[in-house]
Every structure is written in structure tokens, then in C-alpha cells.
Amino acid sequence: MTKELDPITLQVVGGALHSIAEQMGNVLYRMSYSSIIRESQDLGAGLFDKDYNTLCESDSTPMHIGSLPGYLRGIEQSVPLDAWKDGDCVIHNHPYKGASHSPDIAIVMPVFHEGELVGFSANTAHHVDIGAATPGLIIDVPDMWAEGMLLDGVKLYNEGARNEDMWKYIRDNTRVPGLVMGDLEAQIASAELGVKRFKELLELYQKDIVIQATKQLMDYTEKRMRAEIAKIPDGEYFAEGFLDDDGRNRETTLPIKVCVRVEGDGVEVDVTGSSPQVPTAFNVPFDGSTKVAAFFVFRALLLDTYTSTDDIPANEGSFRPIKVTAPEGCIFNPIAPAAAEARFCQIQRMADLVIKALAPVLPDRCTAGNAATLSFAAYSGVRPSGDYWVFLEVNEAAMGGRPMSDGPDTVEELMRNTRNNPLEDLGMHLPLICDRYEVRDDVPPGAGKFRGGSGVVKSQRYLTPGFMTHESDRHLDPPWGIFGGKEGAVGKLEVHNTKTGETRQEYSKFSGLRTEEGDVISYFSPSGGGYGDPLERDPHKVLDDVLDGFFDVDHAKEAYGVVLKEVDDGYGWALDASATENLRTTMQ
């Protein structure tokens, strides 16, 4: 056992590791081909020791952070530690062996130092199509074999030599080999870089010092997390909500129940009582996703990187005080071979319900109800050449009002943090054109002292016939207001055809929908709930909201008790301070 490192060496080694992970992530998204990786940065990368402890991880999207050790444990079932050779490269995506979900394929390379296996360089990235039942995404499928290629700890390289048969097999089993193979090349380049940098670090510092530094950094992060949990009064805190449906049985809503048990400096998130597992792909892999969501929400709530100036390393230390309980056979812990690919809406809601449960005791750190959902759209079609095109798009939503500020509008919230795709880049390359991308103006955001964020509206028009699958939720249960704030708005999805002029509403999730030329798919995301009494909102901010078109004069009066008068200054409205004061008095 190496003795405690001095604080200076600790900072030096910790900084070096962090920089390696960032470089790995950087190479991966810059080199990659599919927009889901290169623009949305739906990826994770890092270094791990032989016991699968995380040494460092890239700060890319929250969903991927903390998921790789599960993959490594899953791989060990096929490739035991003594079966690794220098120059090997393993590919893995098995949802019941640690994967976050099957499209998130991991590439893992071993790191040898002085002839001995010391750890791994690994990354995961979301692949645009792995040959599932429907192009890009799936919802209504019977089991995990309908998810596409299952890669269970397969060696893609043996001691530096590529397994060409395997390579061909993958190429032959995706609808878009041009994207998938290029993305795999980017993953391999990133993992190779990690191997190289890890070896250099081990040459610079002794192996024991590097490992010891990572242990201490994890202890440090754990200590900071425990100190914050300890400040929450012991007790059980509850919250619940429901999901629209499973994508097949439209009449059945799915309950989510969350109990947060705080005891001393530890906490348990228990989802017992939530919906049983469903017969479609709308289930959540337990290790790779359910647990990650619980870890995420406590880190965001208690070690908020915006309000704290200390740079606290993102590592497994922050997970240790958190226990996650989900009964087997529940939607958050399904039993194989249930499909479990479409898992994001559920964990968003679970994370948001943890915030709701704790809001009464964390009023300065919580938010009102967030949109807490996902709009994951798979647009696809077949080109005249016979080749498929598949495009995955993540549509943002909005956040709830907050203790010191309004909820951000049109933004990636909670577990997701991808980037959108430039509309012009899409227009140049796909038979799809965007007709509208704006702040949602058909409903006001949740009123409050700090209002909820406004959602987004995005309309994509098919220029040729194609297919669409949409993974989403929250058309029924609106984001809540808190401490006197009002609820936000639910989402909706419309299909309008420019040729026939017909418009119809669609469910939040659907699979393999046939689309026609001129079909315009318009997604309206939920808007966030309000925080605090709307009558306490600064009247000048209400005026700003009206001038900026977030809501109209009538809503200002009805929801906020703010009276505006017409003026001829080019803007149209000014505050009527005395009328506002009078109205607010009568409304209280």
C-alpha cells in the first residue's frame, strides 16, 4: 500500500489524468462522421485500472459519465483479465452486461506497462444505426434481439491485427456503414491515444503513485459529496409522476415513484412501486442507466459546478454515498430478454422526481419541474441509389424556474447535454429541410417569481418519402410549479402535409412511421414550471417578457398581476406601476 501522497503531487497527477481524458474525448468527436457523435457529442472516454476503477473520464455528456466500468465488468465475462494481449481491442454493447443501451458501443484497449496489464483505455459512443428492427431508433419491438447487432466482448483487433471478418460483419449489418465504420475508426483512434498517454504517464511517475493519486482523488470527491448529504435532514422524501405509455399500449400510463432516504452522510434512491417492465423497448438497463441517473442528480444538486468555485474531479467517489434500489422486473431493472433501448425519458423523470422530493429541504438548490424528457427523432429514407440515409436528432426542451433565476429556455436539461445540428449543414446533405426552429409561443411557460423556461418548436419537412421513429414522452403530465409557482406545459407532436393541407396529432413515441413527401413533423417540447409566487415577480421582468414575446399582455395581467399600458415608443408597452400595485393587492 502506497502511503498518502503529498497534496502537490496529487494535484499534478490529477491534472495530467484529466487532460488525457479530455484529449481522448476531443479526438473522438472531431474525427467522427455521424452527427450524433460529432455535433451532439453523445460519447464518453477515459482510463481505468485493472479493477475497473475510473482513473479519469472526459466531461462530455452526463449520461456517459460513470457507465464504462459496467461495460468492463460485462466484458470480463467473455474476456477474462489473463486473456488480454498488448494491441488487442474489444468491442461491446450488451445491454444485460453493463452497456448503457445497445447503440452505445464501447471500444476497449488494454494498457501494458513493463509487460504487465495495468488497466484500460476505453470509450463509448452512440452509433446511428446498428441494424435494429427500424432505422436508427426503436420503440415497439419484442425483445433485445430486435435491437440489432449484439456485440458481447468481441475482439476487433488481436495483438494489433484487425479481425477483418468481424469488421466486414459490422459493415454488413448497419444501414449506414459509411457513418458507423468511420465512427468506429474515430473510437479506435481515441482509445489508442489513451493507451499512449497512459503509458507516458506511467513512465513519468511510478505506477503506484498514479494509482494512489486516483484513489485519493476519489476519496476527496466522496468526502465532498458526503459533507453535502450530511447537511440534509435525515428522513424519507417522496415524489411521483407518470409516463404517457410504452409505445404500444396507448391507454396505460406508467407510474414512477421515487423515495429518497437520507441517513447521515449516505442516501438511497428507491424506485419501488414504479411501473413493472413493459413489453416494448421502453425499459431502462439498471447498471448502465438507472444508477447513472441517480449519481448524476446528486452531483448536479449538491456539487453544482456553477455555484461552487472548487473544481471537484468527476469520478466514482461521488457515487459511493448513493445506493440505488429498483426491484427486478421493474421498468428500471428489467429481466432479459426484454428490450431496453429507449430508456432516456424514464431516467430524466426519475432524476427530476428526486429533485422534487428534496425541494422542501433544498429550496436554494432545487428547480421547479423541468421538462425532464427527451425528443429523440430518427429520420430516415432510401436514396435513389438504394443506400439508406439515417439522421438522429435530439430536440431540446426547457428547465423549471430556480431559486435565483428563470429556467433557461430551449436548452438541454438534466442527463443530456448534446449539441444541435446546424440546419444548413443538414440541408446540404439530406432530403430533409427545416421549416421552423424557434421558442415555443403557443403556450406561456410556467408562471412564477422565477418563470419556467419556454420550450422549443422544431419542424422538419420530408422532401422525399421516408420513415420516422420518435422516442419521447410527457404529452400528459406537465412539469410542476413549486413554492407557489404554476405548472408548465406538456409537449405535443403534429404531422402536417403541405400538399394535402391535413394536420394530425401523434403520440409522443412511435416506431417506423411511414412519411410522405411534404410531411412536416413539428415537435413542441414541454415548458418548465414556475418557482415562487408569480405576484412576486419583478414587474420589469414581466414587461421584458411581454416585449420579448414570451407571453402576451393578458397573461401578464392574469398570471402575474402586472398591468401594462400602451405607449408609442416603437416597443408598444410600458409598465403601469400604480395599476399593477392595486391589482396585485386584490389578487393576494
Place this chain on the structure above:
Amino acid sequence: MIRVGVDVGGTFTDIVLEQTKAGKGSDQDVVVTKVPSTPHDQSEGVVKGVLQVCEQAGVKPDDIDVLFHGTTVATNMVIERKGAEVGMLTTKGFRDILHMARHKRPHNFSLQFDVPWQSKPLVKRRNRLSITERLMPPEGTIEVPLDEDEVRQAAELFKKRGLDAVIIGFLFSFLNDAHEQRAKEIVQEVMPDAFVCASSEVVNVIREYERFSSTAMNAYIGPKTALYLRNLEKRLLDNDVNAVVRIMQSNGGISTIANTSERPIGLLLSGPAGGVIGGRWTGEHCDTSNVITIDIGGTSADISVIQNGELRVKNPRDTEVASLPVLVPMIDIDAIGAGGGSIAYVDAGGAFRVGPRSAGATPGPACYGNGGTEPTVTDAQVVLGRLDEEQFLGGDLSIDAKLARKAIETHIAKPLGLDVEEAALGIIRIINNNMALAINANSVAKGVDPRGFTLMGFGGAGPLHSVALGEMISAKDVISPLQPGITAAMGLLVSDLQYEYTRSVVATLNDADDNTFQHLNKVADELRAEAEAQLEADGIDAKDRRFRKVMECRYAGQGFELRADVPDAKLSKSNVQEVIDSFFDVHKQQYGHAFKDQVTEAVTLRVIASAAVDTLRLKDLPKGGETNPSAALLYSRATVFDDVGAADTPRYDRMKLKADDVITGPAMITQHNSTTLVPPGHKATVLGHGDIRIAKS
């Protein structure tokens, strides 16, 4: 010929005057001075400094021929959000591109984060008006014609609102600028005094958010930048300075006042650019073409890499100012929050940290005695005996070593159970490590091997850190420039006139046909004609004009481009492979991989036009060749180094050193605005013009 360079920093404005005696090109005098900066109006300090340097040099203000200026005026305007009230006309259905940005939030693990483009927008939502019009990719054909009445009504409304500036940003305008140009004409008819620009003329490239954001930035800083430059010219004229004025640009080139006023967006990184140019120039006359520069100031350090004597330009996907993208060429400079004023502390979890919080100019480090009690990097240097009280800024500023000791003892040494010297060494090691990691991120991470590079540290504190940093990144050796405190101002005098013109082309190269080549060559010719016209307007002789073509390429399907070189001759089937090969090489260098079997796609064509200006030449130092010359020895005093502890360390007066003199470590070489540290086991050699090269002995 008399030329003056003025570099405005946060605290001081540095001025360099260079005089070439008539008839004798090689006989030059260089005079430098410094005045406090005047943040309320930088031109006040500029003029004061110019007059002061004239007096010191014994020349009259109207003798100055050219004045070069690097300024942070535009950047500060953005950071402090003190720009113009801007209106925007945009395509109907897309009012909020600037509000949504790339929809990624700035923090992964935060619920309370700020979204600066929403909370502090450059164009408020109320001033973003939608216009009926529609262009279609991939050709830019008109699906819905421009509604000119709507444009006119919007302009009337902006006029009534009293806006200073208007931008026009239509979707797909990089394919066809007809709608933007027509809308601009209408707005200008209605608002003849407003600053009006269209997105396709500010940056004519694909990707709507980045193009609109750049255009908004240009308009936001436009009116006040133009006003500043007019004031500066007037103030100079009022004081008999009738020199030609040239302004430093973010890309390391210089431009005229007229061009800068029209396209102020090029000015955003004007401040730190001078330092990098100064570093390159120092490298040139030290016969060193591979240099990593680090400019260490009070609160931040700027890092850049010069390879084969060429500045590295940032990938356009990474250029941003105050978290907002700006698609203009900028020197690849990384700034990190590490400097002399960085504060050391022990955090709530017991971790030892230094920076990024800084003591700034007030209260400053504890040793300044201005009320600062928290220990800074400067305090650590004082405790270690690396900054002598009587040498600090040549004795202009008095420091109190006891206050430095006390601050470190109270805040670091006691809580961590270290002695004060250990704690001070720790502060230096951690800050050096932060800087070394940032250097790696800007070098190793981009395929540059530091073992073939010289590290050059400047800014007053640069040469105190450079040897330690050089070791940490495995640099070949280290250079301490002649005047580390004013390297950035010197850089202004050695910059070339430079302009860049770009247009999106979006075409695959491997299978390009004659039509495609014709189009690419036509775009290249048009860009070159624009460049020729600008240089003509600047009065540059045709023989002095230089042009370079680059193509920003990617493998078809990728999202990030890299710069490939384009041959001078017209592009054709016979030479397009040169572009593809150049892209292969740069891809391989950046990512460690490249592909022979993938299709290369051109995205943007860029023409870079430049013209060399007279360069600064330094006098040769008289030859010395002595080791540890006693004539330059000031005194010896205890100084603490890593591993060896306190050692009696001689101080040498840099002004008395001669060419080929050698100083063996441990030693300190002092001058008015800087101290160069030569640790034990190292040897410093004085070069021909007074720069010092330090290497392991």
C-alpha cells in the same frame, strides 16, 4: 523612419519607439516606456504614452511615420456588455437561432447555471424580427421571394426604437446573398446613419448560428469601435501626431483604421496577438523557428505555438469570445487563469489549489501591502527569494516580504502542516503544473512534440517560470527575450499587413468534375480580386503583395474541417491530389489517423493576402564571452530551489551582459521589468542581440 508600437494591457500601456537614421538602414534606436492604462478611454493613455516616448527619444510627435496599435477595446465591450443596441432581420420561422445557440448548456453538473446568450444577448428577442423569404439548398434557389415591404416596415420600427445597428441574417445566405443584400439596401435607405451588415459579408460560411453570432458581434462592437478609432485619430492629430495608424488584428496581421471600423470583428483578439508575433520575431533573430510562447500576466497566461516560423491559426470551430462563437481567423492562443496574482488556498475538502481566482491589481498580492491577505504566486516568489525588494520593477514598487510570508503561513503552511518554504514551492509547482497542462493541451494534444520546441516565457513574470515549465513539458531549451515585459509591444512593430477572404464552397474533391473546378477557381479569383482591391486601397505596390490559398476540408460525412494548402495554379484534375494529400497530412498530425480510402470534401475556400512591412532590427551587443562576468554581478542572496533548498545565489545586471557571456545556475538575471531565473544545473548563454538561451549544463 520613426515607428511606434502601443500595446494596451489591463494595467499598463506599453510603448516602443524605433528610429531608423536617414540613409542608414541598419542603424536603429529603440526606446521603450510605460504609462498606466486608462480603461474609460484607452486612447488617453495611448496619446500620453506616445508623447512620453517621444520626449524620451528626443523626437517631435509629428516626426512619427507609422503608429501600430494593439487594443482590448472591442473585447472589453463584449465582456462588459457595453456595445450597441442591435436589431436583426432574419428568415421567418427562425427568429431564435441566437437564443438557442447550439442548445448545449455550459455546465454538465449544474442546475443553477447561467446561459449567457439568453441572459445577456447581443440582440434582444424584441429586436429580432422575422421576414418572409426562403432560399433552398443545395443551390440557393429562391423558394419564397423576399417581402420588401416587411423589410421596410421593420427598418422603420428599428428607426423609431432608436437602434444603432442592424444585422441581416438569412438562412442559406452563404449560397445566395441576393436577399441579404437587397434587405441591407432597404435598411440603409431608412436608417442612413446606422451600422448595417449582412451575415454573408461578415463571414460567408455555412452554419447559421455561428454566422449569425459573428455578425451580431460585428454590429454589437461596430459603432463604438468606430467611435473609439475616430477619437484616437483626432486625439493624436490634436497632439501633432499625424502618423499613419495601423491596428493589430486577431489573426496576427495589421489593418487600417478604415477597414477595422467596417469589420471590427477582426479586432477581438488584438490584445494578446502582439505577444505571439513578438515571440516569433524573437525566435527569428535567435535562429529558432519552433517556439512555444507563454505570456504570463497578473491574472492570466496566454499560450501559443509557432511551428517552422509560422503562427498557428485556431480551427474556426473553436474561435469564441465571451462564450460566443466568432468565425474569424484568430491566432491559436489559449488563455488560462494563472498568473502572478493567482490566489493559493486550501478548499473545503482539504485540497491545495492555486487560481483561477486572482488578487488582480487591487488589492494585489499580500506583499504589495495594499490590504491583500491571501497568498498569491508573487508572494511565493518573494518568500523563495526569487523577487528582491529593491529590484521589483526596478524599485518603482515597494514590496514587503514579511506580509508574503504571513499570508502563506496562515492560509497554506499551517492548515497543511508544511513549512513556509515548502508551501511556497508547492504554490509554484501547482501553478506551473496548471500552465504546463495548458501548454500540453495546445501542443501535444494537437500533434506538436515539445521536444523539438523552445519555450519562450515573457510578460514580466514569464522568465521566472520558463525554465521549470520547459522541463515539465520536455522542451528542447528556453529563451528569455531581451525585453520580456514589452515583448507584445515589440510584436506590433514586426507584424505584416494581412487580410483574409472566405466563402463556403461545399464540394467533394476526389470525384470533382470540370464544372466543380471551374466554380472553385471562379470563387478563388473573386476572393483574390477583393484582396487585391484592399491592398491597392492601402497603397501597397503590386510586387509586395502576397497571396495564399487554403481550403478547409473534411472527409465527407465529418463535421469538423482542417486547413489544407492549395497550389497557386488553377485547380484541376491534375493537381487536386495535392490538396487531398495536404489534408491527409494535417488530419494525421491532428488526430493520429487519416484515411486513403475516404472522400475529401472542401467546405470553405480562403484567400490570405499580406504585405510585409519594414521590420524592427536590433543592434548587435558587443562580444563578451566571459563566464559569470564579475562586471555584471550585483550581489548574492539566499534563494530557494526545488530539491536543493536555499542556496546562495548571485544576481546579475542584464544590461551589463555581453554577447556570448555565460551564467551558470543557480543565478538570477535582473532588469527593470523582469527577472530571469537560472536554476541549479542550468546554463544561460547571452545571444547576439541580448536574448538569453537557457539549457541544462
